[in-house]
Amino acid sequence: MEEKEISQAVIGRLPRYFRYLGELKDEGIERISSQDLSELMKVTASQIRQDFNNFGGFGQQGYGYNVEYLYNEIGNILGLNRRHNFIIIGAGNLGQALGNYINFERRGFIFKGIFDANPKLAGREVRGVKVMPMEKLGQFMRDNDIDIAVLTIPKAGAVEVAEKLVQNGVRAIWNFAHVDLNVPQGIQVENVHLSDSLMKLSYNISRYMKEQDATLKA
Amino acid sequence: MEEKEISQAVIGRLPRYFRYLGELKDEGIERISSQDLSELMKVTASQIRQDFNNFGGFGQQGYGYNVEYLYNEIGNILGLNRRHNFIIIGAGNLGQALGNYINFERRGFIFKGIFDANPKLAGREVRGVKVMPMEKLGQFMRDNDIDIAVLTIPKAGAVEVAEKLVQNGVRAIWNFAHVDLNVPQGIQVENVHLSDSLMKLSYNISRYMKEQDATLKA
DNA sequence: AAAAGTTTGTCAATGAATTGACAGGATATT
């Protein structure tokens, strides 16, 4: 039973498929062909078939794909059939924003606790959960079966906190701190570097402006 | 003077180079070889040289790269030498968090205004800027030379708002709404789909768990 | 029940990105 490795390029596209299929399902659409989906999503039909086929034959010749079935299958592939308890480290604006984001719960991500090093914030509530001081982190993680930690603290403290999270059995870190974490093999890290994203935007603005200049001169 | 197109794969790596070089600069380090940088950043030296060389010969044989020079050059390539005024649409938790994030200013992104459709929020302040109602959007954009709009509203209204932004001359949209925007050619869109990112994390947790199971059985 | 039309899964071809290798030019050492 040899599982072949799926490339991260493919994984990165799955959430978008999942989203479109969810919308189709909500519209009551039962079936869709790779051709129609490709027009909707603006990608090639070949890529869609290739992607889905990494996980098995979900479609049927002459019919296409059953929307609801495919939606559920992709959800399972993404692990959305499991529940994951998560905590947030850093009760600043961003930490609070993520704690208040209710949609994560719908996908099985359960907001369990929020921590902050600043004692002034202790006791403050985010969606019914009291902000706790960092001293309580270890005990809380062990008592509450925490899989995922969301790191929304400044870069200075992030590496140290990440170590503590690993010591207490975290499986994955969703890292919003602007620093690369160095964790042991087997701990998953997903970085969200907002300023990197903004710089890419900045680059593309500049590039377009230069392109325009060049075109006008020519 | 033919500018060759740089792949987005390369662009996506520039902010990370920029960050590491900034740190080296702050540590007072004057020069670095692709070899040393590759060990620090955990990428191949070949890739580093290849990447930098897209923009011209920044290095010198036998010496390496001058840290400060390279840092500045990459900053310029990313367009960080220009200033961009931005507004935020959606004064919820996330919108406020981004408005309060001071570091963007350091890179030339100036927070000018924030809007929300909910009249209850009007008048509330985010970093000295009053939340304005959507009716004022058009006039404000024209009066304040707005380049970038940050979209932190629910998906339902996002497409419509994006159109309005385009009508009022926005150059780029930093899109946090969970929907694909369809804008005219020449308007830059950078998506930050947080739930997609979380799903990738979820996939990688599941994959690792399955891997573990398989290894134990074998 | 046969014919026409649809659409997948897959193989092969193409294209893009990454890595490896090394000549040549600069620096550092003796």
Add this chain to the structure above:
DNA sequence: AATATCCTGTCAATTCATTGACAAACTTTT
């Protein structure tokens, strides 16, 4: 000043990702 060492820029090789093409299988129409 000569020699050894270092390190870039670039070409070639390799690996990875995307696209194109089509036989086979199913659905729909006649």
